[in-house]
Amino acid sequence: MVDFSEAIEQEGNVAQKEYTIETQLAKMKLEWESVGFSLKEFKTSGTFLVGGWDEAYLLMDDHIMIAQAMQFSQFKGPFVDEIEDWYTMVRTVQDVCDEWNRCQGNWSYLWPVFDSPDIMKQLVVIGRAFRGVDKSWREILKETDKDKNIMRSCNREGLLAKFLVMNENLEMIQRGLRDYLGEKRGIFARFYFLSDEDLLSILSETKEVRNVRPHLKAVFENMNDLKFEVSQVITKMYSAEKEEIELVNPVDPNDKKVEFWMGEIEDAMYMTVREVLKFSVIDYKERPRNDWIKSHPGQCVLNGSQIHWTTDVENGFKDGGLAGITKIASFLDAQLLDTVSLVSGGEKLDKLQRLTLGALIVIDVHAKDVTWTLVNDKIDDPKAFEWMQQLRYYWENDDCRVKCIQTNYPYGYEYLGNTLRLVITPLTDKCYMTLMGALQLNIGGAPAGPAGTGKTESTKDLAKGLAK
Numbered sequence: 308m309v310d311f312s313e314a315i316e317q318e319g320n321v322a323q324k325e326y327t328i329e330t331q332l333a334k335m336k337l338e339w340e341s342v343g344f345s346l347k348e349f350k351t352s353g354t355f356l357v358g359g360w361d362e363a364y365l366l367m368d369d370h371i372m373i374a375q376a377m378q379f380s381q382f383k384g385p386f387v388d389e390i391e392d393w394y395t396m397v398r399t400v401q402d403v404c405d406e407w408n409r410c411q412g413n414w415s416y417l418w419p420v421f422d423s424p425d426i427m428k429q430l431v432v433i434g435r436a437f438r439g440v441d442k443s444w445r446e447i448l449k450e451t452d453k454d455k456n457i458m459r460s461c462n463r464e465g466l467l468a469k470f471l472v473m474n475e476n477l478e479m480i481q482r483g484l485r486d487y488l489g490e491k492r493g494i495f496a497r498f499y500f501l502s503d504e505d506l507l508s509i510l511s512e513t514k515e516v517r518n519v520r521p522h523l524k525a526v527f528e529n530m531n532d533l534k535f536e537v538s539q540v541i542t543k544m545y546s547a548e549k550e551e552i553e554l555v556n557p558v559d560p561n562d563k564k565v566e567f568w569m570g571e572i573e574d575a576m577y578m579t580v581r582e583v584l585k586f587s588v589i590d591y592k593e594r595p596r597n598d599w600i601k602s603h604p605g606q607c608v609l610n611g612s613q614i615h616w617t618t619d620v621e622n623g624f625k626d627g628g629l630a631g632i633t634k635i636a637s638f639l640d641a642q643l644l645d646t647v648s649l650v651s652g653g654e655k656l657d658k659l660q661r662l663t664l665g666a667l668i669v670i671d672v673h674a675k676d677v678t679w680t681l682v683n684d685k686i687d688d689p690k691a692f693e694w695m696q697q698l699r700y701y702w703e704n705d706d707c708r709v710k711c712i713q714t715n716y717p718y719g720y721e722y723l724g725n726t727l728r729l730v731i732t733p734l735t736d737k738c739y740m741t742l743m744g745a746l747q748l749n750i751g752g753a754p755a756g757p758a759g760t761g762k763t764e765s766t767k768d769l770a771k772g773l774a775k
Contacts, residue, residue: 328377328386332393335370342366343455346448352418354445355452356411360404363457367401396462403461406470413477414444420484423511433483440473440480495566497526497573509565516560516568526569529724530576544576546724550659552604555579580606580720580774581707587611588702596642597649601656605663605725606774609670610707610718613700616674620681621689628687636678643671659725666728673731698739698772709773711743719774729761729768738765739772746773 342362346355374394377386417437420426427434447469451460460466488506492498498506501522509522516539523530524547534543534551541558545551554575560568587607591599600608619638623631649656650664677697686693692712700718701708707718729735738754745752754762 324380325386328380328390331373331377332386332389335373335393338366338370339458340456342457344451344457344460346452346455349415350419352422355448356415357407357448357451359457360408363400363404367397367404370397371401396458399467400458400461403467403470404457406467406474407461410444410470410473410477413474413481414440417477417480417484420507420511425514426507426511429510430483430487433480433487436476437480440476443469443473491566495570495573497569498566501525516565519565519569527573527576528721529726530572530722531724533572541572541575544572544579544722546722548659548662548725550604550725552579552583552722555582576722577720580722583607584610584707584718584720585702585705588614591615597645600646600649600663600667601660605659605666606723608663609666609728610700610774612667612670613674614702614707617699617701620678620694624687624689624694629682629685632678632687633682636675636682639671639675639678643668643675646671662725662727666726669728669730696736696740698736698743709743711740714743714747716743716746716773721774723771723774726771728771729764735761735765735768738762739769742766742769 343359345358347358348354349356371394374390374397377390378394418441421430421434421437421441447466450463454460484503488498488503491506491510498509501509505522505525509519517535520532523532529546530544531547532545533541534545536542539559539561541554541560543551543553555578556575558568558571558575560571563571583604584607587599587603588611590603591611593599594602599611603611616639619635620632623635625631627634646664646668650661650668656664681691681693684693688694695712697711699710701710707720709716709718742752742754752766754765756762
């Protein structure tokens with residue numbers, strides 16, 4: 308009797324392995340039947356964005372590994388074509404999903420941009436290219452809405468090629484858009500402070516100029532809002548603290564591109580701050596100081612006070628040397644007490660006046676301390692280092708200048724609103740000296756040291772001091 312048990316066992320093992328491959332193929336196909344895209348309406352576009360990628364990518368990774376293992380199996384014989392077809396389908400799903408995801412990210416970023424008629428008028432060529440991509444996107448999503456199954460959707464004939472072309476066009480459109488934004492930033496440099504999204508939001512508001520207002524704070528230090536008349540002409544600017552200053556030269560944004568009238572706003576701001584500062588310096592001698600404090604914008608009160616302190620100290624040097632400085636120091640003591648009485652004397656002050664007084668007292672205390680230090684060190688020469696090292700303010704040739712040692716720097720006239728100022732310590736003075744020297748040489752400076760010691764705040768406060 309012939310023993311066939313070994314051959315039967317061998318054939319059984321082969322059959323079992325082949326059956327395993329067959330059931331795995333069937334199981335993978337079945338798993339994809341329940342995996343579909345989720346479509347969500349995108350803003351007011353009239354079309355969709357696609358979701359449901361996570362589950363699809365998990366299945367892709369698993370099934371590609373399984374299909375690759377099957378391709379190397381010695382038992383794949385009866386299923387060679389089926390395995391190859393399945394592997395190709397899953398890889399196609401992966402490739403299409405990658406390109407689809409990339410296309411969706413770029414399309415959803417660009418659609419709000421080219422939905423603006425103003426942008427479309429300015430970007431005719433890339434606008435036309437985007438319309439082509441948009442049309443293809445809508446056609447694809449319309450078909451996907453009919454059958455959301457990911458396997459069938461991604462294996463539609465020619466879909467991968469369509470996405471490759473669309474992505475290539477979207478890259479070209481984005482390059483054109485970057486060039487366009489670079490051109491706008493070249494005209495009005497403060498646009499470099501804005502992200503592309505915010506800048507595009509501003510540029511799309513050529514007609515509705517009032518919609519630019521939310522972005523002002525990102526472009527200017529403390530210009531929080533503007534006053535638009537019925538004719539759209541801009542007549543006033545407001546700080547975040549609701550301080551109001553009337554522009555010396557009103558700005559008419561009608562029939563102008565936003566980058567040009569924003570440049571006019573910048574010029575009007577500089578001119579206005581200069582004029583109100585000049586008026587406050589002149590008015591200082593015309594009325595009692597406490598009345599003067601309450602009558603001018605906070606920025607002008609701080610700088611006007613510093614200009615007159617510098618002038619008083621230097622006049623003290625000229626008129627009486629050390630005795631003259633001693634007299635000024637005593638006068639500053641009395642002046643500070645008089646200013647403090649405004650806060651503690653029960654007089655009704657509004658919020659802006661209290662903010663101004665808070666910052667002014669910080670500056671006045673430092674001015675008084677510096678002056679008494681000159682007295683105690685017996686300094687009687689305005690060219691002594693102990694005086695030259697201070698941040699000193701002058702009104703010269705109808706302009707405000709800030710000096711420190713050999714640095715003679717123009718005041719920037721940036722509108723700062725009504726904000727508090729940093730307490731000035733000897734270390735702050737050293738930072739100021741170094742940074743002012745760097746500015747004189749047109750280079751930068753970055754204070755270094757332990758965390759939490761005020762490096763950043765000192766730099767920011769010097770920028771306030773220079774209105775830069």
